[in-house]
Amino acid sequence: MNILDGLESLKFEYGIPEDERYWLYLQGRYRGLMIKGCGHAVFFCKLACTLRELIRECSHAKHARAVSFEGVDPEDTEVKVGIIGGGHLGKQLAKVLLKLVPLPAESLKMSTRRPESLAELQKLGVQCRYDNASVASWAKVLFLCCLPAQLPNICIEIQAKLEKTCIVYSFVSAVPLPRLKLLLNHTNIIRPQYSFTEDLNNIWGDNRNITDALEDPVILRATCPYSNVGGVILNTKWLEGVFYAIINICTARNVFHSSVLQILNRLFLSVHLESCKKDIASCPRFHLTHFMNKNYVKNLFHKRPFPWFDLIAVQLKETPFSQHLSATPLLQDHLTLLYCVSFGVSLTKEELPEDVTITPPQGDQG
Template structure:
């Protein structure tokens, strides 16, 4: 039997050598790891929903989908989710591995732009295209993750702003740059930026050395990353969920799918995992309606064979929307999304476990 002689050796631990009076600050290490795990998990769920929607769009008949996805091999190829990452430091590498192993995204559908592409040996071996060409990756990707340093972002935005397709969803991990500023830098409205806040006293449940893809195989970790959960002291602004729903609608609008069919797709995609009570009382099971996403006066004037209007995701995440009121007032909808979230990571939870997994969190104050 192999014995690791260095295991549990105090002098090799991170905190060794830190004066006792300064060890209070070690909680920041747990907070950083919790933030990274939650951030990667939410990005993975985001891509899972985009990938599942792409598959549903390919199944639409010609009469509903003007681009005849079901009959054109080239168009079918065009429907596949392609993901780009700009910046590949520690977060970027963890994110790339989560996307490959947890979503999972095929290696040929992931591209990375970084100043040191030659350093990404393991990712290149897997078949991921690693380059230093921000513009090329931005113009290719349907979802583009920004994992660069705040100081690098203005120049990167200048490089890529003219290369982005209107339908490309930019997903920023650069927390120091607020959404209005990012919208201005990119001249783009299809931007997601998860916002996290922290609680003072928290249990560090995030572990230490385990890679994020491995951590997301753990049921405790999956539960802790649920959008309606504040375990581990890292809290996600639930406006992110609104941004996800409107981003999915924009994907359909870019393909000219009629709004009536979009609602069916959203119901099939986001409300596919049901509570036990739905079986006994079908009326308790939520179903999306037009007025959940748009105000009633707009709905009255919307012709039935039209797509949804294009939504500015930055506005969705910063302002009250019809969906804000709907989701905050509908606990069963929150519970359905929690069940879907857990199941997308391979974890099945019972209705009795929901109060533990799905702590209702009020929207956090947005940064403008």
């Protein structure tokens, strides 16, 4: 129930002249951007959590020689998430991560200049403090939810504390990737980029919190990476960044490239179209040449990890995976299905012209 029903004078748009109400579409755009951004962050963290489990399974399998754990704790499967910035975005992001990943409260830390404003999250067990450097040195995934003006000083505080393997996920849209790379002296950075259509179909709602919105099947489907419903469009270079970030996690754990391909197939292709059952050869599979050029692949030893990828370059330049992804609509459909199913939502035949079958991510699919 909307408590403002019937109380027109208390509503946001009350008092705005008719000739200026056109600009109210910006309110819907802002909300759509928030919902999409949080949804994509949840999806990434879900993948990271599942990946850790798959690597752990790999390490305990009979062919455990496919993984070298030199200098790494094989039981370290916890995804530690830090958030710098406790404003509206930081608070909403923390709530959706806790409920929808779901992330344990002890696996989330926040840094903000006003920790007292996060009392609700502290009651849930989230550590909230004003210590950017401490959160950055602890986190495996670090979300930047601060204002652009605050970012330079924050980067000075944290750049020496970041582990090479920490994935920095920036929501600071006004600071481009090359600038962020210089500020942090770090290459393991993901930054989603969004654009907007002129015609805004405001399906995002008005008063529900972001967590509830992402549990609405209609809104959730609109946040799919390839969807332009609602007027907010994600640049799919983000998907490439996600793939190469996953590969970097495996490289940091010294997983041989042959095992990484098996893990990628299990992680991203656990949901299948009906056509895959009818013709197994039509089901997408990942190969080395999808991620590296052919000349490099020829000289890659079998028992070696992938090289370390600069995620900035991945998101700014054409890659082998760019070409593969754009040329393979079937893979795009699989990724769309995976995104929805990870939130517990399936697509209708009208939304995708194939039925969906789900294959649990167990067993060797390499």
